[in-house]
Amino acid sequence: MPLNPEIEACFEEMRDIRRHLHTCPEIGLETAGTAAFVKEQLDGFGIDHQDIGANSVLAIVEGRGPGKTIAFRADMDGLEITEETGLPYQSRTEGRMHACGHDGHTATMLTFARYLADHRDFDGTALLLFQSGEEGFGGAVKIIEDGLFEKYKIDLMFGLHNWPGHAENHIIVHPGAAMASEDRFDVTIRGKSGHASSPHLCVEPFAAVADFIGGAQSIITRMVSAHDKAVISITQVHGGSAYNIIPDEVVIRGNVRTTDSGVQDLIEESLGRLADGLASIYGVQTSFAYHRKHPVLTNSTPEPAMKAAARVVGEENVRTKELPAMGSEDFAFYMQHTKGCFVWVGNGMDSPVLHNSKFDFNDHGILVGASYFAELLKEVTRQP
Ligand SMILES: [Zn+2]
Ligand SMILES: [Zn+2]
Structure with a gap:
């Protein structure tokens, strides 16, 4: 008809x-x-x-x-x-x-x-x-x-x-x-500020930021099955105010999409573990929040x-x-x-x-x- x-x-x-x-x-x-x-x-x-x-x-x-x-x-x-x-x-x-x-x-x-x-x-x-x-x-x-x-x-x-x-x-x-789930996350990486000439006297946050961004992509390629569909996008990085100051704090925000709720759990857990790991490697303090927006x-x-x-x-x-x-x-x-x-x-x-x-x-x-x-x-x- x-x-x-x-x-x-x-x-x-x-x-x-x-x-x-x-x-x-x-x-x-x-x-x-x-x-x-x-x-x-x-x-x-x-x-x-x-x-x-x-x-x-x-x-x-x-x-x-x-x-x-x-x-x-x-x-x-x-x-x-x-x-x-x-x-x-x-x-x-x-x-x-x-x-x-x-x-x-x-x-x-x-x-x-x-x-x-x-x-x-x-x-x-x-x-x-x-x-x-x-x-x-x-x-x-x-x-x-x-x-x-x-x-x-x-x-x-x-x-x-x-x-x-x-x-x-x-x-x-x-x-x-x-259609995929949508989740959002916030990571705050907190170090200790100081002069750009002396990072060894500060707790420099950007090395941890770089590792977080790289590590997040490794979750997709190394931990999620090639048969599953998932995307992690970093959408915001905020931190710093001058050429010669190492800042105290950098905030990273991003977005996660997947078509499998098991993969959603895996990504949430892995991003959290990544943030925790950076704290012990770089001596920064990290906080991680994950918000599930749409299933x-x-x-x-x-x-x-x-x-x-x-x-x-x-x-x-x-x-x-x-x-x-x-x-x-x-x-x-x-x-x-x-x-x-x-x-x-x-x-x-x-x-x-x-x-x-x-x-x-x-x-x-x-x-x-x-x-x-x-x-x-x-x-x-x-x-x-
Ligand atoms: Zn629309
Ligand atoms: Zn619409």
């Missing part, structure tokens, strides 16, 4: 909604305006909703009778980037932009809501979640803390993201690990996603052998509480990359995404 004809029939209207959302991006958890707009649209469709988390909205569509509870999630937040697309619906706020396509994800979920309002012929309940703060602001965690999984026994949960570099009629399903996003239930995707775009356009992305996604937090699958919808081969000032969501994704969600709900609520 191709794209859903009823969804195609309302496409132009929903595309205009997407473009309206594009003009007014909001950042992080501060998505009150977008949430109000979403609620107004849901009211228009006759769909119940409630506030959840921080400026997030949960729409509830009851089917014809008892059955499973299936949740679908869209993110709503933009980014602090000044848009340079020159489009007629370019962001009206300098320094804010929908550069990750969450305007498109919100419009896709609204399109699905509109379709479901007239198609309650499924068993169970569909929950449509419009989430704030995906871009590193803990929007999913706020929703979980607000009791999403206590209020509803969610059997399965699904989400999608547009993906540049893939054709617009492609859906990419990753069985297993789909690995693991797709536990890819089969219904593959089937639904194949019905919408054709089996030949469902890609299942793509590598996981080393970027992270806070949908991963939901996957710690229930089963489900997160897919990518192609945003076009020539699309600028995500988080680029020239990026724009490909409106065709509304058709593909909403048709996919409609098929997916049928697939997972189908009676045995």
Whole structure:
């Protein structure tokens, strides 16, 4: 089956909604305006909703009778980037932009809501979640803390993201690990300051800094299996104030990505050991802090996603052998509480990359995404 004809029939209207959302991006958890707009649209469709988390909205569509509870999630937040697309619906706020396509994800979920309002012929309940703060602001965690999984026994949960570099009629399903974890670390190396001419009278911190940076890369090449995927990037080094002063303290910060939670543990432990070791080699004092920001996003239930995707775009356009992305996604937090699958919808081969000032969501994704969600709900609520 191709794209859903009823969804195609309302496409132009929903595309205009997407473009309206594009003009007014909001950042992080501060998505009150977008949430109000979403609620107004849901009211228009006759769909119940409630506030959840921080400026997030949960729409509830009851089917014809008892059955499973299936949740679908869209993110709503933009980014602090000044848009340079020159489009007629370019962001009206300098320094804010929908550069990750969450305007498109919100419009896709609204399109699905509109379709479901007239198609309650499924068993169970569909929950449509419009989430704030995906871009590193803990929007999913706020929703979980607000009791999403206590209020509803969610059997399965699904989400999608547009993906540049893939054709617009492609859906990419990753069985297993789909997107990486993201962790952040801070290392403080404390010595004793003094004159640059006399390092022997100081406790010089930079030799330890250099060894830490080199040693961190050795963790990837010497301790992580060649079959596993992991990246350690040093992203900040702060220390020193003059040409002729050896400073007291240098701070190193960095970022860790992996698609395996065992590797995540190994890297945390190894970085800590490296920092400790430098203390005994160089006589510096070190402190090490490791913050786990996003878990690995693991797709536990890819089969219904593959089937639904194949019905919408054709089996030949469902890609299942793509590598996981080393970027992270806070949908991963939901996957710690229930089963489900997160897919990518192609945003076009020539699309600028995500988080680029020239990026724009490909409106065709509304058709593909909403048709996919409609098929997916049928697939997972189908009676045995
Ligand atoms: Zn993003
Ligand atoms: Zn995004």
